[in-house]
Amino acid sequence: MGRAPCCDKNGLKKGPWTPEEDQKLIDYIQKHGYGNWRTLPKNAGLQRCGKSCRLRWTNYLRPDIKRGRFSFEEEETIIQLHSILGNKWSAIAARLPGRTDNEIKNYWNTHIRKRLLRMGIDPVTHSPRLDLLDLSSLLNNSSFYNNTSQSSQMNMSRLLGMQPMVNPDLLKLATSLLSNQRQNLQDYQGNNDFTSNAQMQNNFNPMVQTNATRPCVPYFDEAQLMEPNFEQYPTSISNFDAQNFDQWQSSGLPMSDGLVNIQPTNFGYYGSDQTFMDPSLSDNSTFQSNISSHSNFMSYAPSVMSTPSSSPTHLNSGSNSTTYVNSSGTEDEPESYSSDMIKFEIPDFLDVNQFLLAQTN
């Protein structure tokens, strides 16, 4: 049985604040400071509950609040932090001076979330929505969760369409991760009625957890992000390079959720364009860490703001199967950036046209 709402008491006003009420609250706090919110309204002569006063002050009247549109950088920061922290709005707000958790939450729900959805990106997982590409069923049908590591490797490489290029070590690592995740899945399913597709993608889908489709965000431990001294960690994810990754690993700091980024050079949230040598290859060919440019990995740039302006949509055109999706659809938001373009690399064996046809029928 919960406590009765503080505003249940008779005579306490609810709803929008009037300028007079605002002024009373401001005057009182300027004189006496804030503190005991329960007694504050009475002392300030307000017919409001303390909770309402606190909310009004912290979300609206506080002098250090920055009003107005979110800037490009702020939006970028919100997306990046949300990919790490999830709906921890207060933690996100702590990294955005002058913005309140409520404001960020509202902005997320009304702007960013919708934009990501339009782009085919799951706003919860920050990964491409597999329910759109129906990759999950494809994974199941291809015996992706096969028991033998060898066949898992084969399936994975086949799925990713990169068999000739992949580093076997990476594949091995991914396979062992798969194995762990499969175990987790079994454990989890044993205890839960587990039906949410989004959760499924978030927690167990190997396509999501490998760097191929993850938004290339280093896996900060949440507690570290909560630390006030955030500067010691790379605030710009794209600056988090291989060296940082090595330091990160050697520091012994935990990877959250048991997840590991397979390719440390691909930490750029935008998808960096660095290359590294694949020691497993006898010749001098390089393995593009920016998978989208060479292999058939599917990659995407959640940070769509940085992409150049509009290009025509073309699907599955050409051997490289580079697919541009103008996610903005019919609605072009005037704010912040010039285009909502994202770039997908679709494996050859996925017939996107067929898929789109099926979706429209």
Place this chain on the structure above:
DNA sequence: AAATAAGACAACCGCTCTGCT
């Protein structure tokens, strides 16, 4: 011009956490 729908955001509700007794 009026009615309606959609969008945006302020405010509320219920729950949890924390500190005090």
Place this chain on the structure above:
DNA sequence: CAGCAGAGCGGTTGTCTTATT
């Protein structure tokens, strides 16, 4: 340790504004 109150958080609702028909 339990109970209580204050404070904070995240999800949801309500209200106002703007766009569309």
